[in-house]
Amino acid sequence: MADSLGSSSARKPAKPTPTKNGSRTDRVVDVLKDFANNEDKAVLTKRQISFFEESIVLKRQKNDRCEKEHEATMRAAAIRQKRDSVELLVTLQKNLREMRRELAALELQGLTAEYSEFADLKSCIAKLKSEMESCLS
Numbered sequence: 001m002a003d004s005l006g007s008s009s010a011r012k013p014a015k016p017t018p019t020k021n022g023s024r025t026d027r028v029v030d031v032l033k034d035f036a037n038n039e040d041k042a043v044l045t046k047r048q049i050s051f052f053e054e055s056i057v058l059k060r061q062k063n064d065r066c067e068k069e070h071e072a073t074m075r076a077a078a079i080r081q082k083r084d085s086v087e088l089l090v091t092l093q094k095n096l097r098e099m100r101r102e103l104a105a106l107e108l109q110g111l112t113a114e115y116s117e118f119a120d121l122k123s124c125i126a127k128l129k130s131e132m133e134s135c136l137s
Contacts, residue, residue, distance in 0.1 A: 089135045096128045 103121045
């Protein structure tokens with residue numbers, strides 16, 4: 001009977017038999033075949049829906065993971081940038097202190113603004129101050 005129910009959609013209509021009972025039997029078989037066909041289609045559709053639902057869940061999980069990884073990467077980059085900025089600021093502060101010491105030493109020697117090294121130190125100090133301000137902002 002399984003062979004007679006077949007799952008192909010192109011089925012041949014049953015030939016009516018000359019008797020009244022034979023015709024009714026053929027119609028019952030046709031109805032059962034249609035029912036089996038429709039049931040197979042319903043099962044297939046349910047499987048496809050289930051598959052697509054699982055695919056959607058997996059894609060959402062993957063997107064969530066990607067978003068979390070991106071957020072972690074951005075936080076790490078921000079921390080590195082802050083660390084680099086802090087290191088630069090510390091270096092600039094050290095350089096500024098050294099320049100001020102040298103300037104104070106020149107002033108103790110009695111050298112004035114006319115002396116070229118004195119002017120160079122003043123301009124370097126001004127540059128360092130502006131760089132420090134840009135790091136802080």
